Amino acid sequence: MQLIQYLINGISIGSVYAIIALGYTMVYGIAKMLNFAHGDIIMVGAYVSFCITSYLGLPAVASIVVAMAVCMLLGIFIEGLAYRPLRGTPSLTVLITAIGVSYFLQNAAQLIWGTAPKNFTSVVTMEPLHLFDGQLVITGEVILTVIVSAAVMIGLTLFTSKCKMGKAMRAVSEDRDAAQLMGINVNLTISTTFAIGSALAAVAGVLLCSTVPTLQPTTGSMPGIRAFTAAVIGGIGSIPGAMLGGIVLGVIETFSKKYISTDFSDAIVFAVLILILLVKPAGLLGKQTQEKV
Amino acid sequence: MLKIDDIHVYYGAIHAIKGVSFEVHEGEIVALIGANGAGKSTILKTVSGLMHPRTGHISFMGKDITHTDAYQLVRHGLAHVPEGRRIFLQMSVQENLDMGGFTQKSVQKEELDRIFQLFPRLKERRYQVAGTLSGGEQQMLAMSRALMSHPKLMMLDEPSMGLAPILVDQIFDIIKELHAAGTTILLVEQNASKALQIADRAYVLETGNITLSGTGAELARSDDVKKAYLGG
Incomplete structure (x- = not known):
């Protein structure tokens, strides 16, 4: 029973990673860059939500909507200001810039909100479910997180396969010049990708801090790196891959914390990453390019 | 219809196009021929807006x-079928065809029917991943995709590249057919005899x-x- 409890907790934290990883994977797939500031957008989203509920006393739902809107604008702004001017430069330049943006966001958060951790109040008010005479406890946070991440994945899959804008994103991802020749505005498509990814980061931030209530300027950075790992494990660029990678990583992390060592859990996670990449270099669900010349 | 006036195009420090001027009139088929690296593709990329000239003017x-x-430019009726x-x-x-019709507001049922009539092979393979098509089918798809935007001028870059002779003939027949249906064509080709x-x-x-420069027939007779380009 304990094992199942850990498995459920692992899936829950993994679902948060999955939502973050979806943002990473979309931006990587379409803009062909690793947005290392993505994790810090999570933190900004959580702070915005925290301020709305704690200082303005508004309901949790309103705080999530505002946090998504703020992060969306922040994402578009960062892309336009920091990354767009670097389009066409070596990917290393963009990578360094992204790391710079990440530190900038963390330091800005320190100036605005201070370094002292805030105690985030969970947005979930549902009572935990007690199953099997209380041997198995499923919290409202777990249920909400799993449902939200599944909905996000299904939503994104439908968006990229059915909607015109979603298909345009795939076109830009495959061949930017050819996409322009179709009349697709590449800059607008990339902005939209950042907007979606950043809004998802806000959702992830709120869910993360509802589960782990300590909120500080560095809150987003480690989950961001784990989610990036999840995206790579699943196959970067792949939407179901991000989901699978997130959950695999969450479960491995929880199990190694409980059964092996809390200190080594990150080391174990990254060892698994190395092993998976040795066997499947493109990740678990990485795209196999079909090409015939 | 298309007027190119003394354009100079650079790749960084490399001066690739050194003052080219030419015109395409409505209803014509105009061919640009020349060896590898002469700048044919660069001119098409500059016309379609993927690159911009440092000096000179282009009007459409x-x-x-x-x-x-x-x-x-796609919305203005200019389509570019790129090299490769x-x-x-x-x-x-x-x-792929949906992307070709990206600028069109409604679903292009009639255009699709027309394309599938022109290229029955594509209809058979409609739901197949485009990467699994043969070279000839890929060229047909690239042309069809461009047609979905209802172009007034279609620029084709090396449509015969890497294709078997029978397919080359087929592609050129289709170009003639598109032209007969009212599309103006600007064609870049290494296969100079076919193009002329x-x-x-x-x-x-x-x-x-x-x-x-000259009419296709004149150039085909020219000794130079x-x-x-024509092998003697």
Whole structure:
């Protein structure tokens, strides 16, 4: 029973990673860059939500909507200001810039909100479910997180396969010049990708801090790196891959914390990453390019 | 319809196009021929807005488009089928066609029917991933995709590249058919004899300059052209 409890907790934290990883994977797939500031957008989203509920006393739902809107604008702004001017430069330049943006966001958060951790109040008010005479406890946070991440994945899959804008994103991802020749505005498509990814980061931030209530300027950075790992494990660029990678990583992390060592859990996670990449270099669900010349 | 006036195009420090001027009139087939590296593809990329000239002017349908971006030009009726086809290999044939019609507001049922009539092979493979198509089918898809935007001028870059002779004939037949249906064609080809056969007028490009021009038949008879591009 304990094992199942850990498995459920692992899936829950993994679902948060999955939502973050979806943002990473979309931006990587379409803009062909690793947005290392993505994790810090999570933190900004959580702070915005925290301020709305704690200082303005508004309901949790309103705080999530505002946090998504703020992060969306922040994402578009960062892309336009920091990354767009670097389009066409070596990917290393963009990578360094992204790391710079990440530190900038963390330091800005320190100036605005201070370094002292805030105690985030969970947005979930549902009572935990007690199953099997209380041997198995499923919290409202777990249920909400799993449902939200599944909905996000299904939503994104439908968006990229059915909607015109979603298909345009795939076109830009495959061949930017050819996409322009179709009349697709590449800059607008990339902005939209950042907007979606950043809004998802806000959702992830709120869910993360509802589960782990300590909120500080560095809150987003480690989950961001784990989610990036999840995206790579699943196959970067792949939407179901991000989901699978997130959950695999969450479960491995929880199990190694409980059964092996809390200190080594990150080391174990990254060892698994190395092993998976040795066997499947493109990740678990990485795209196999079909090409015939 | 299309007027190119003394354009100079650079790749960084490399001066690729050194003052090229030419025109395409409505209803014509114009061919640009020349050796590898002469700058044929660069000219098409500059016209379609993927690149911009450092100096000189380009106008299309009376509008100055020198600095207009590629994605806006499609709406003006300019389609560019790039070298190497550049279809979306991971998308299905149908999705590629959908992308071709990106600028159109409604679903292009009639256009699709017309395309599938022109290229029955594509209809058979409609839901297949485009990466699994043969070279000839990929070229057909690239042309069809461009047709979905209802172009007034279609620029084709090396449509015969890497295709078996029978397919080359088929592609050229289709170009003639598209032209007969009212599309103006600007054709870039290494297969000079084929291109000159169907072209109303043609230009010979050598290392960034136009060195010869005339009707397709004139150039096909020219000794210089024969020696350099038609194998004697």
